[in-house]
Amino acid sequence: MAEYSVTIASTLTALIVERKYNTVRDILVTMNPSDIAYIFAELEEDRLPLFFRLLPKELAAETFVEMEPEAQEVLIRAFSDSELRDVINEMYVDDAVDLIEEMPANVVKRILSQADPQLRKEINEILRYPENSAGSIMTTEYVSLRPAMTVGEAILRIRRTGYDKETIYTCYVTRDRTLLGLVTVKDLLLAEDDEMPISEIMETNIISINTHADQEEVAQMFSKYNFLAFPVVDAEYRMVGIVTFDDAMDVMEDEATEDIELMSGMMPSENTYLRSSVFELFKNRILWLMLMMVSATFTGMIINGFEGALPFVLTAFIPMLMGTGGNSGSQSSVTVIRALSLSELEFSDFWLVVWKEIRTAVLCGIALAIACFAKLLLIDNLLLGNDEITYWVAAVVCITMALTVLLAKIIGAMLPMLAKKIGLDPAVMASPFITTIVDALSLLVYFFIANALLL
């Protein structure tokens, strides 16, 4: 897509240089707003307003929503007040809120001054909710119906008021703002009798989300129930908005990215990779690197502590033992973290998980130890003629390996679950953290076993 949009962008630029504005417009109107936004991203910044002004009003507003914040800022600065008003007031409330959250203060002020009073009020309401809460990602534009309406009246109401609603397909039945039930357009269209009151066909077993629920929880509800939208209610069960599936999809992607970043020892980033500055990348990465470096000092102290007490030949196996331990531990921790994220596991499964990991570790440990033993004696000793690798040395290495795998998998499985229990993000208990602990433990096991068998 990126290369393809560069080509189109240069074609369009050539046409603009030749002042063939109508041709450009004819090309653009055949396209989807997302695609136009992709292409506009490839244009030179100072040409952007010119292109944008060629779009018909509605398509312009839809395209604006799909653009990156940088381009949006360029456009807003180029807009006249009336152009800004047209774009802002075509937007859904949740999109307007997203925009405002990305813009610098002076631009926000201008946006709010051009928004209709009703929109401004709704924007300010949503901005009140904590970041990453259901309230902060909801929209207040939904279709509400009264319980006494008939099916026919409800359809009429949708036809009259549906135009600027984010979704019309799920409608909410309320009385004094209290949520009583919901009906889908499918229910309405397939209802046999247009005179039937809504209260008789509405679904009253409603699954709603509290305004303060975490957005991760919201995303999980979508993936569990396959609904198009969920109603968002306040503490008094008054309906305040809806969250739609497209917002949930964005949240799912963001949450998976955040987990992956934490698991790899990085602070979650606010921006996409290409939009992050070098300094942001540095800031997100340096903390864990420093922590890991300092904690690796312990492994160094252990090695120093055993200095001279053991044959040098054992030193050469330290990287292999630490590596195998680290990999085993991170396999277990990552598996458990992901299962916790998807709610496949809970803390009550603790012993079940530990027991499963112990059995898996025994299988992995034995397989690795046998392979390692054979390799040390057949390749290193026989083939390469390294006489220092005796049966006893090989035994020390392989027993350490099996024990390290066992320890690593138990720790790797337990720590994320314990983190969850005490309210930490389990994703922090992944590779870098587990590796550091396992490194130190595997060295202690190694020297202890070497001491017992070789001296």
Add this chain to the structure above:
Amino acid sequence: MAEYSVTIASTLTALIVERKYNTVRDILVTMNPSDIAYIFAELEEDRLPLFFRLLPKELAAETFVEMEPEAQEVLIRAFSDSELRDVINEMYVDDAVDLIEEMPANVVKRILSQADPQLRKEINEILRYPENSAGSIMTTEYVSLRPAMTVGEAILRIRRTGYDKETIYTCYVTRDRTLLGLVTVKDLLLAEDDEMPISEIMETNIISINTHADQEEVAQMFSKYNFLAFPVVDAEYRMVGIVTFDDAMDVMEDEATEDIELMSGMMPSENTYLRSSVFELFKNRILWLMLMMVSATFTGMIINGFEGALPFVLTAFIPMLMGTGGNSGSQSSVTVIRALSLSELEFSDFWLVVWKEIRTAVLCGIALAIACFAKLLLIDNLLLGNDEITYWVAAVVCITMALTVLLAKIIGAMLPMLAKKIGLDPAVMASPFITTIVDALSLLVYFFIANALLL
């Protein structure tokens, strides 16, 4: 949820033991199919058919779809032919296909023998498509309209045929099965004139998916365009089915899990953690552990090669240097892999990414080296009185650290992009793989610099 459903399950079991079937039914009918399936998962296996038979027909079929394959198999084996027929023929085609893919051969045979001829034909059509393709996750139950129909006729057709369609909200306009355009129910309801022909209000700029497109591509289209459904077409642009957003959400979760597993050195699993046997876990994990163990031999050989040539004090810093290198490299590789997965990066961004990583690495490397230098001289030398750590030793360690971070970040960023270019899954190029390469390189750098500065 898990603990809560255990409670409900035991309440329901108590009621069943007292033969209060109507009470159980009254409780169950107030619930959502997903919730009933969760609760049923906690029941003893032999009670499951009894509970299931209490559900009204439609709710029973909806609940069945939400259950785990093991429970589904238990039920099918307990079903009479007519019960099986009722459940199967209430299912959407794509759900029936999912079921068939999970069941053993003799159960599949029974399912197909009870399916209506039309459903059986559609199931067999979908089963023809390659695993993980758009064709394999689509459903063939969509609303199709003719271009000459009026808005009023279209609404009538939806009301007549919509009942067993997976979604009625996006309707597809076809002629001789060729896809001409689409209209949403919103367009139809908000149309000003019921006599207007569909061909005049339909959207003709359609984004469709080829039957053989990879499901990951499908999920990305949903996250880009925010549509409820995409049409699936064959090579001749004939409409064969639709993919809906709920399938795309499942795919998004599965693909993120697969990436995370590959990144942590595991083969992607077919089952959830709790449903995987110990042997499956072992199988998925042992391959990479073996590979890593064998490749760690190289680091061992490097250490052996320098045996005795360097002061022993340097050995104690090997874990810290290798750890920092590994963590730095996996930060970069994981960031790049995730950005590639989300299509935020392409191969054409190669040099841009490398240049960004070089600058980030220089910042991280310098910060780490300064911190390390200070720590070695102030704590280890002055405070702990370790005389072996001279200025020169500290310099060797810190210069190696900075260079290792640089190498690790460049390699970590380059390998996933190169893997993508040659058609491999970039996720393979994550922590375990990168760490092994960086381990060996950092040792070589260490010994080279030590040789140059200390001897």
